[in-house]
Amino acid sequence: MNSTRSDGTIPVTVVSGYLGSGKTTLVNHLLNDPQGHEIAVVVNDMGEVNIDAELIADSDADADDGVIDLSNGCICCRLQSDLLTEVKRLAETRSFDYLLVEASGISEPIPIAQTFTVGSEESDVDPTDYYRLDTTVSVVDAYGFWKEFDVEEGLPDRMRTPDRPFANVLVDSIEFCDVLLLNKCDMVPDEELDRIEAIVEELQPRADIVRTEYSAVDPARVLGTGRFDFERAQREVGWKQQLAGDHGHDHGDDGNDHDHRSTAERHGVASTVYRRREPFHPGRLDAWLDDWDGNVVRAKGFFRLAGRPDAVMGLSQAGPSIQAGPIGTWDEADDPETRLVFIGTDLDADALAASLDDCLATAEEIAVGEFDDPFPTT
Numbered sequence: 001m002n003s004t005r006s007d008g009t010i011p012v013t014v015v016s017g018y019l020g021s022g023k024t025t026l027v028n029h030l031l032n033d034p035q036g037h038e039i040a041v042v043v044n045d046m047g048e049v050n051i052d053a054e055l056i057a058d059s060d061a062d063a064d065d066g067v068i069d070l071s072n073g074c075i076c077c078r079l080q081s082d083l084l085t086e087v088k089r090l091a092e093t094r095s096f097d098y099l100l101v102e103a104s105g106i107s108e109p110i111p112i113a114q115t116f117t118v119g120s121e122e123s124d125v126d127p128t129d130y131y132r133l134d135t136t137v138s139v140v141d142a143y144g145f146w147k148e149f150d151v152e153e154g155l156p157d158r159m160r161t162p163d164r165p166f167a168n169v170l171v172d173s174i175e176f177c178d179v180l181l182l183n184k185c186d187m188v189p190d191e192e193l194d195r196i197e198a199i200v201e202e203l204q205p206r207a208d209i210v211r212t213e214y215s216a217v218d219p220a221r222v223l224g225t226g227r228f229d230f231e232r233a234q235r236e237v238g239w240k241q242q243l244a245g246d247h248g249h250d251h252g253d254d255g256n257d258h259d260h261r262s263t264a265e266r267h268g269v270a271s272t273v274y275r276r277r278e279p280f281h282p283g284r285l286d287a288w289l290d291d292w293d294g295n296v297v298r299a300k301g302f303f304r305l306a307g308r309p310d311a312v313m314g315l316s317q318a319g320p321s322i323q324a325g326p327i328g329t330w331d332e333a334d335d336p337e338t339r340l341v342f343i344g345t346d347l348d349a350d351a352l353a354a355s356l357d358d359c360l361a362t363a364e365e366i367a368v369g370e371f372d373d374p375f376p377t378t
């Protein structure tokens, strides 16, 4: 028997989060407090996929087993097919109530969610025959939170991922989660926790935020919650709501029924949308991006660039990592307009807008039409 669930599928909880945030601590906590449930675990540590069936309830096996080779790949990209093969085998050979997947510290949560919802091109396994993605949990290190947005110094080289800068990974895992554990609360004063929580709510208003020490959460908050909803998770990301001009956050039945806006404001967290029809001057915008306002935690959106009238230019910034380049072309039906959302602490929206206005190309510059353009072309 694979599962006692009425539809025969086993609920899956995916745990992601930054390196060292407390993911393994969470897995161990859940295994040590199974409340009568049998839990199987997949641990992905940038090496092979380790399915440790020994970790099923009652076992005193150590979830740290197999952890640590940060060199070979992770389940969000190269190992999707291995993951599917292994979880199928597990479902066919063992009986358990929940599958817990600990992603590596640099995994992107969306591809993992896709693996469990639609499978992988490289595998015949249909994950929905066995599993249903139930909850995505992101573990955030409250103590290291601001540091990740400021500098990447001090990180060992082997942990650097030039194509996926850390702040991006961190923001991704916050923006795409159902439950967010704000962990290591023992190391951070309450006032600071309030500030972090306000930013996190701004980034993902629908997440159930739980403050924890050593990832000690009530298992019912992370197992079998039924909270996962792919469409909603993507749609309700903070920056998308801001860009769409939707400032109301639907807390629905998610338990966050306090006044989100005033929480954000109380802690100096704000977001602002910059909209202009005039294109940016490439050189001036590039210089502006190099001299990034440290109060901005997250910026996202698209912009017009002088000299490239057809291009929709995308901007995505998370802490010190900034990516800007073409993401498409304007359709005839479009009304080309720059729209950028900035989320941060102690933001001076007027000053931000004024400094961006200084980067707009003038009518004369556009008429001459010669620009030194440092942005990528593809």
Ligand SMILES: Nc1nc2c(ncn2[C@@H]2O[C@H](COP(=O)(O)OP(=O)(O)OP(=O)(O)O)[C@@H](O)[C@H]2O)c(=O)[nH]1
Binding pocket: 017, 018, 019, 020, 021, 022, 023, 024, 025, 026, 067, 104, 105, 183, 184, 185, 186, 187, 212, 213, 214, 215
């Ligand atoms: N002070 C404090 N330390 C914690 C807390 N949670 C975890 N730790 C410690 O932080 C370190 C990293 O925790 P792990 O659970 O291994 O973190 P991880 O996210 O699995 O780490 P990676 O697998 O390397 O990405 C360990 O030494 C934990 O004991 C906490 O709430 N407070």
